[in-house]
Every structure is written in structure tokens, then in C-alpha cells.
Amino acid sequence: xxxxxxxxxxxxxxxxxxxxxxxxxxxxxxxxxxxxxxxxxxxxxxxxxxxxxxxxxxxxxxxxxxxxxxxxxxxxxxxxxxxxxxxxxxxxxxxxxxxxxxxxxxxxxxxxxxxxxxxxxxxxxxxxxxxxxxxxxxxxxxxxxxxxxxxxxxxxxxxxxxxxxxxxxxxxxxxxxxxxxxxxxxxxxxxxxxxxxxxxxxxxxxxxxxxxxxxxxxxxxxxxxxxxxxxxxxxxxxxxxxxxxxxxxxxxxxxxxxxxxxxxxxxxxxxxx
Ligand code: NAP
Numbered sequence: 001x002x003x004x005x006x007x008x009x010x011x012x013x014x015x016x017x018x019x020x021x022x023x024x025x026x027x028x029x030x031x032x033x034x035x036x037x038x039x040x041x042x043x044x045x046x047x048x049x050x051x052x053x054x055x056x057x058x059x060x061x062x063x064x065x066x067x068x069x070x071x072x073x074x075x076x077x078x079x080x081x082x083x084x085x086x087x088x089x090x091x092x093x094x095x096x097x098x099x100x101x102x103x104x105x106x107x108x109x110x111x112x113x114x115x116x117x118x119x120x121x122x123x124x125x126x127x128x129x130x131x132x133x134x135x136x137x138x139x140x141x142x143x144x145x146x147x148x149x150x151x152x153x154x155x156x157x158x159x160x161x162x163x164x165x166x167x168x169x170x171x172x173x174x175x176x177x178x179x180x181x182x183x184x185x186x187x188x189x190x191x192x193x194x195x196x197x198x199x200x201x202x203x204x205x206x207x208x209x210x211x212x213x214x215x216x217x218x219x220x221x222x223x224x225x226x227x228x229x230x231x232x233x234x235x236x237x238x239x240x241x242x243x244x245x246x247x248x249x250x251x252x253x254x255x256x257x258x259x260x261x262x263x264x265x266x267x268x269x270x271x272x273x
Contacts, residue, residue: 005036008061023261057256058088072097084129087252102137104248117141126190127155189214199225204233217242
């Protein structure tokens, strides 16, 4: 059987083996998907060892996504501008790095939740690896406005400065989280503040009536801190990032196996867990 793995530290919590196991079952593909704990100072050796032992592909999770972009032999797709890799594919002996987060996010919003981003005023919170992975696919949807707000403003400014070539008609701007003003149609939280229980990242007026999407996801029917806060602050609708998690995995599966798996059943399964 072809072997795949998710590499991270920690990695025990990862849902990727369940998701890819379900994709393989549905598609009639025979694969083995495992969790690979890499020591913090030994990502390169761990991944090289996995491929040397006939591994066919790897998903990369915290904290190795930037290191993975340096380790691969070339970058393709959104990974080129992001400099962040969450999927490694063995292409005829060459290790190629992709970033499927943006495709996953946009697909969850526009296909699963049937919300257009075209012409919308979009606020993106955060300027870390996840934000870098999603900005270009967001711009490809042609929003009217894309504002990136980060706790440390310099990172938001650097991210926006790198977008010039992709922006087309979208007005792009950067500011600090505590400087956000104005109204938005869509607010996407790509910070990790929720992992520390923090959801109140900006003034309530900025989310009132907006569709608020949190990249962090919650178990079962629970709400993430950001979704709970946004609901209380008058958001028009909220969503956590479980759909994105499944869609980014589906894109990785397609890159590895040439088959795009159906995702609705897997999302429902994870919601029930
Ligand atoms: P990262 O590179 O470590 O970046 C973290 C970001 O969060 C930075 O912008 C940081 O701001 C900000 N931040 C952290 N604590 C904060 C706080 N208390 N208040 C305000 N801002 C804070 O992490 P990442 O890789 O971008 O991941 C971000 C989140 O996205 C994680 O929770 C991850 O699990 C999630 N994610 C989900 C999916 C999915 O499929 N659903 C995919 C990828 C990532 P500073 O720069 O100022 O430190």
C-alpha cells in the first residue's frame, strides 16, 4: 500500500488520518496514512527518512510549514507566493511543495457555504503562515477590498506589500488589530488567538452583520472563541474552519492520487465525533 503521513510536533491531535482514511475508502484507493512526530530540531531528517522508506506524500503541520518550504526541491501553486508548505508530493523523485490551505478556505466559503467573495469588503485577521497561504486565493475571487490586520503591524504590511502583483481591482491595506475601523462583509480570523481561548480581537462594529469565518475549528457543536464572540457582537453568520480542514485535505489527496474526493460525508462524520 502507498504510504502517506502528517508530520508535526505535536501531531497526536491531528484529524488528517481519519479524513484521508475516509477519502481513500470512498474513492476505493488503498493507502496507509500515519502520524509522524518529528523532533523540533529534526524535521528534515524525519521527512527524508519517510520518503526513503517508500513514503509517497506528506502533509505538514505546526510548526514545520515554513521549514518544509525550504526543504522541498521546488514550490508550486500557492506555495510559491506563500513560502509556506502544507503538502509535499513526490513528483518522479523530486519533492515538490504545495499549499492547499487557500483552495480549502475559498472552496468551503464559496462552494459549501455558497457565499461569493467577489466585490466584497474582506478583513483578514493575522499575518502568520495560514494568512500567507490564503491571501492569493482570496484575491483571485476579486473582492472589492482586502484589509490584513495583525497584532504586529509590520507583518501585515509586509504581507500586503507582497500582494501588489496579484491584486487586480482589489484595494489592499494593512493595519494593526487594534486599529481596525470601518465595516466589512466578510471577516476571516487566521490568528491562533483562539487556541489560547481569545475571541475578542477587534471592535464589535467591524463584524456587525458580517459573515465571520474562523480558521480554528471546534469539536462537535461547540463554537470557537472567535465565532462565539462574533455571534454576540452581531455577526450576520459565523463558521469555523472544519470545512476548510477537510477541503485542504481533499486538494492534497487530489495532488497525490489524481482523484478529488467528495467532502460532505467526511465533514458530517467529523461534526458527529
Ligand atoms: P502562526 O504562523 O503561528 O501565526 C499566528 C498568527 O496569530 C500571527 O498573525 C499572530 O500575530 C496571531 N496571534 C497569535 N496569538 C494572538 C493573540 N493572542 N492575539 C492576536 N493575534 C494573535 O500560525 P498559523 O500557521 O498562521 O495558524 C493560525 C491558525 O490557523 C492556527 O490556529 C491554525 O490551527 C489555523 N489553521 C487552520 C487551518 C484549517 O484547515 N482550518 C489551516 C491552517 C491553519 P503576531 O504576528 O502579532 O504574533
